Amino acid sequence: MRQSLAREFNNLIERSRDRQLRLAVTGLSRAGKTAFLTSLVHQLRHAGVEARLDLLPAAREGRLLGAQRVAQQDLGVPRFPYDQAIASLDQQPPHWPEPTRGISELRLHIRYRPENNGLFGSLGSDTATLTLDLFDYPGEWLLDLPLLEHDFFSWSQRQQATLSPQRRELAADWLATVERLDPAAPADEAELAEIAGRYADSLQAARNAGFSDLQPGRFLLPGDLDGAPVLQFFPLPGLEDADRQHLESLPDESIYRTLAKRFAYYQQHVVKPFYREHFRRFDRQIVLVDVLGALNAGPERFEDLSRALATLMRSFDYGKRSLLSRLFSPRIDRLAIAATKADHVTPEQHTHLVTLLEALLAEPIKDLRFADVPVKALSLASIRATQAHEVEHQGKRTPALRGVTLDGEETLVFPGEVPTRLPRPDFWARQGFAFTAFRPLSRETRGGGLPHIRMDAALDWLIGDKLQ
Numbered sequence: 166m167r168q169s170l171a172r173e174f175n176n177l178i179e180r181s182r183d184r185q186l187r188l189a190v191t192g193l194s195r196a197g198k199t200a201f202l203t204s205l206v207h208q209l210r211h212a213g214v215e216a217r218l219d220l221l222p223a224a225r226e227g228r229l230l231g232a233q234r235v236a237q238q239d240l241g242v243p244r245f246p247y248d249q250a251i252a253s254l255d256q257q258p259p260h261w262p263e264p265t266r267g268i269s270e271l272r273l274h275i276r277y278r279p280e281n282n283g284l285f286g287s288l289g290s291d292t293a294t295l296t297l298d299l300f301d302y303p304g305e306w307l308l309d310l311p312l313l314e315h316d317f318f319s320w321s322q323r324q325q326a327t328l329s330p331q332r333r334e335l336a337a338d339w340l341a342t343v344e345r346l347d348p349a350a351p352a353d354e355a356e357l358a359e360i361a362g363r364y365a366d367s368l369q370a371a372r373n374a375g376f377s378d379l380q381p382g383r384f385l386l387p388g389d390l391d392g393a394p395v396l397q398f399f400p401l402p403g404l405e406d407a408d409r410q411h412l413e414s415l416p417d418e419s420i421y422r423t424l425a426k427r428f429a430y431y432q433q434h435v436v437k438p439f440y441r442e443h444f445r446r447f448d449r450q451i452v453l454v455d456v457l458g459a460l461n462a463g464p465e466r467f468e469d470l471s472r473a474l475a476t477l478m479r480s481f482d483y484g485k486r487s488l489l490s491r492l493f494s495p496r497i498d499r500l501a502i503a504a505t506k507a508d509h510v511t512p513e514q515h516t517h518l519v520t521l522l523e524a525l526l527a528e529p530i531k532d533l534r535f536a537d538v539p540v541k542a543l544s545l546a547s548i549r550a551t552q553a554h555e556v557e558h559q560g561k562r563t564p565a566l567r568g569v570t571l572d573g574e575e576t577l578v579f580p581g582e583v584p585t586r587l588p589r590p591d592f593w594a595r596q597g598f599a600f601t602a603f604r605p606l607s608r609e610t611r612g613g614g615l616p617h618i619r620m621d622a623a624l625d626w627l628i629g630d631k632l633q
């Protein structure tokens with residue numbers, strides 16, 4: 166009895182103590198990070214009133230009292246522009262929020278009533294506060310982790326190997342200048358800056374064409390480093406193993422040595438600090454993946470997304486000998502992987518979408534489970550823009566979606582079936598997949614809340630245990 170009394174007492178103290186959790190959101194560009202974070206904050210702020218969060222027990226049981234934004238701790242990180250995001254959604258006609266381009270942060274105080282299941286339950290009027298620090302950062306930055314395994318020479322060779330015929334085409338302008346360069350010649354600052362600009366443009370063109378496996382990540386999303394000399398380097402094509410010694414003995418001012426120095430600087434002063442100062446301190450993480458967008462873009466992009474995700478997920482490889490563990494000893498204790506924009510397919514396709522996501526990430530998920538990091542795959546729509554319907558077609562009832570296109574046209578579509586396995590190339594020729602971009606629902610249609618699909622399930626996995 167005394168023991169259980171002591172335990173109850175400890176519980177009570179624990180509950181009354183404020184708790185803190187650092188939750189990070191990432192994903193490649195356009196995966197849906199901005200929409201997710203906007204919705205997450207909105208749902209928590211409107212919990213118990215307009216927000217429907219039945220899959221989050223604290224909300225379902227009426228114990229979630231609400232959330233308030235408070236001043237964040239780290240003044241060096243930009244604040245997530247929540248008000249602007251809501252203002253865009255409230256416009257007439259509504260707009261998707263402008264995506265964030267670097268790291269941003271927002272701190273919430275979540276007030277809740279802990280569960281009453283103990284001896285001191287009768288004191289049940291007590292409330293507790295969870296301090297939730299939310300971080301949003303580009304998944305592209307994680308593509309840089311493997312860059313730490315290389316020196317400039319081996320990195321150049323690696324980049325050369327990833328240039329597929331289509332990527333070579335998109336990089337033609339850069340290749341034409343860089344191939345004329347003599348690595349032994351003295352470096353000319355302006356010339357290097359110009360060629361680096363062309364390299365960055367080629368990465369951007371590849372990104373726009375739907376490719377994701379691109380390095381260095383900061384060239385695509387420079388954040389506050391835009392225009393800084395640390396971003397003025399590029400790989401040198403055509404390096405043969407036999408050249409290494411000669412190149413490394415070139416004078417300091419040579420093009421080769423200048424590029425190699427900038428590469429090393431980028432590793433030490435850009436890639437590593439992000440892992441050391443931010444990434445290592447996250448408690449929980451959600452990785453968002455636009456599976457449907459890639460499915461829509463065809464086989465080459467889908468394959469590329471799969472490669473990019475394999476690289477990105479190395480930042481969650483906690484194996485003892487992994488690059489990450491050796492360098493940074495991170496401590497994320499729970500991970501969610503979510504296929505976003507699920508409102509682009511009819512509801513009966515949602516389980517397919519999760520199965521496909523799991524197939525896409527089969528290896529990293531296995532490694533995470535082996536390292537005993539709880540991981541959950543789910544599908545969600547942060548801001549649902551469509552309504553599910555059934556239509557009669559040739560005497561059969563078929564599921565369909567109703568929505569408004571970005572041009573303002575009302576449509577009724579059946580986007581197609583999501584394959585449950587990694588699609589073979591003939592999938593696109595045989596059945597394909599039609600993906601329409603929709604406008605968010607207007608304020609009149611949606612009311613005070615932000616409609617979503619399974620945001621509450623994601624919230625339960627990510628913070629539910631802290632609201633017990």
Ligand code: GDP
Nearest residue numbers: 194195196197198199200261264546547548550
């Ligand atoms: P970010 O670059 O990762 O921050 O991506 P955003 O959050 O800006 O999302 C990119 C685009 O995807 C948005 O502009 C929307 O067009 C679309 N999108 C994001 N989330 C949803 C969603 O839940 N439903 C629908 N229909 N579209 C979404």
